[in-house]
Amino acid sequence: MNKSIITFAIAATVGMGTIFGGVPGKTEAESISSLKGEQNKIHDKRTNIQSGINQANSKINTLKSQQADVKSEMKRLDFAIDDTITKIDDKSEKIKNTKAEITKLQAETKVIQERIKKRNVLLKDRARSYQENGGMVNYLDVLMGSTSFSDFIDRANAVATIMQADQDIIKQHEADKVELAQKQAKVEKDLSSLEKMLADLKNMNQQLNEQKKEKDKLLASLKDQEEEAHEGMMELQEEEQILAAQEAAIKQAIQNEKEAQRRAAEEAKRNTNSNNGNNSGSQSIPAPNVSGGSWTQPAAGYRSSGFGGRGDGNHYGVDIANGTKVPIVAAANGVVIRSYYSSTYGNCIFVSHSINGQVYTTVYAHMTQRYVGSGASVKKGQKIGLMGNTGASRGQHLHFELHKGPWTQDKRYAINPVGIVPLP
Numbered sequence: 413m414n415k416s417i418i419t420f421a422i423a424a425t426v427g428m429g430t431i432f433g434g435v436p437g438k439t440e441a442e443s444i445s446s447l448k449g450e451q452n453k454i455h456d457k458r459t460n461i462q463s464g465i466n467q468a469n470s471k472i473n474t475l476k477s478q479q480a481d482v483k484s485e486m487k488r489l490d491f492a493i494d495d496t497i498t499k500i501d502d503k504s505e506k507i508k509n510t511k512a513e514i515t516k517l518q519a520e521t522k523v524i525q526e527r528i529k530k531r532n533v534l535l536k537d538r539a540r541s542y543q544e545n546g547g548m549v550n551y552l553d554v555l556m557g558s559t560s561f562s563d564f565i566d567r568a569n570a571v572a573t574i575m576q577a578d579q580d581i582i583k584q585h586e587a588d589k590v591e592l593a594q595k596q597a598k599v600e601k602d603l604s605s606l607e608k609m610l611a612d613l614k615n616m617n618q619q620l621n622e623q624k625k626e627k628d629k630l631l632a633s634l635k636d637q638e639e640e641a642h643e644g645m646m647e648l649q650e651e652e653q654i655l656a657a658q659e660a661a662i663k664q665a666i667q668n669e670k671e672a673q674r675r676a677a678e679e680a681k682r683n684t685n686s687n688n689g690n691n692s693g694s695q696s697i698p699a700p701n702v703s704g705g706s707w708t709q710p711a712a713g714y715r716s717s718g719f720g721g722r723g724d725g726n727h728y729g730v731d732i733a734n735g736t737k738v739p740i741v742a743a744a745n746g747v748v749i750r751s752y753y754s755s756t757y758g759n760c761i762f763v764s765h766s767i768n769g770q771v772y773t774t775v776y777a778h779m780t781q782r783y784v785g786s787g788a789s790v791k792k793g794q795k796i797g798l799m800g801n802t803g804a805s806r807g808q809h810l811h812f813e814l815h816k817g818p819w820t821q822d823k824r825y826a827i828n829p830v831g832i833v834p835l836p
């Protein structure tokens with residue numbers, strides 16, 4: 413790694429020194445020292461890459477393991493909820509059956525009550541017939557009226573038979589009533605216990621669902637944190653590629669600036685007319701008017717997030733949000749460092765600018781389409797892509813970064829573009 417940095421440093425110093433040598437108002441020595449400054453910035457950055465990436469990686473791993481814990485807790489809750497739902501269904505079914513049983517018992521009670529009513533009528537009829545036949549007003553009269561002992565025995569037997577029959581009927585009535593009352597009491601007890609169980613289960617189910625909702629919230633917040641961590645973190649390889657490309661782009665951007673200065677008037681005219689659009693369709697929202705000066709607004713829309721802050725993470729850019737088809741334009745003349753898809757930035761373009769001898773880098777992230785490739789020279793206001801929602805993004809917006817100097821993974825040269833780049 414050290415060897416590659418040294419080789420790279422020498423190559424850059426030699427390569428860029430010749431270019432800077434031609435910038436008006438600067439001596440060769442000043443240009444070399446300025447270049448060395450740029451070089452040191454990139455060198456510092458490289459020595460810090462690994463620890464930065466390690467830190468971000470360990471944060472992401474912690475967040476991932478926390479998410480795994482929450483997910484397994486949610487799985488447990490899901491099983492518990494499934495279980496209560498099964499039990500609720502079971503109890504509900506039993507309650508339905510018990511209620512049907514109660515209805516059946518009520519019908520049976522009605523039948524038995526009818527029967528009792530009929531038997532009562534029967535007994536009354538019999539009592540009445542005894543009275544109507546005379547002499548058999550009551551059992552005692554019957555017995556007292558016997559004419560002989562054998563007559564008495566006959567009468568006594570008859571009375572006993574009748575009394576037994578009456579008693580049997582009464583016993584049967586009572587037995588029927590008791591049985592029904594017992595049945596009903598038991599079933600009603602079953603019902604109330606079932607209903608209590610059901611209420612408990614529903615209560616438990618509600619509690620479990622509330623717990624799950626809490627876990628959902630926790631998981632969402634962990635995911636957010638992971639996204640933030642990702643946004644500040646890239647694969648080492650990806651970063652190295654950006655760095656390498658950046659060097660070439662810086663050289664090209666400086667050369668372009670020199671040429672632009674030589675052909676000032678003619679070039680300025682061409683710049684304002686260079687909004688060439690790449691035929692992005694008819695429904696597209698127009699790109700903002702190209703401003704005079706070095707910078708122009710990169711996209712039309714509203715500012716949905718400013719520079720700095722945003723929770724505990726840092727936001728090293730400005731977000732511009734807007735509706736369907738929104739062109740993204742280069743904020744200044746420059747050279748495309750990289751145009752590629754990143755898992756964090758989504759479709760993104762890095763542009764290197766050299767403005768009055770100062771290197772700037774702009775980043776346009778989360779695009780749905782890219783119109784320019786790595787190494788392309790772009791003009792201020794030239795359409796370079798379409799606003800989108802790719803990568804670690806929630807909702808369509810342009811994430812725009814401005815770096816005074818090279819882009820670095822730790823974004824140490826990121827500055828608030830407000831007051832420099834026209835913004836909505």
Ligand SMILES: [Zn+2]
Pocket residue numbers: 717727729730731810811812
């Ligand atoms: Zn952003």
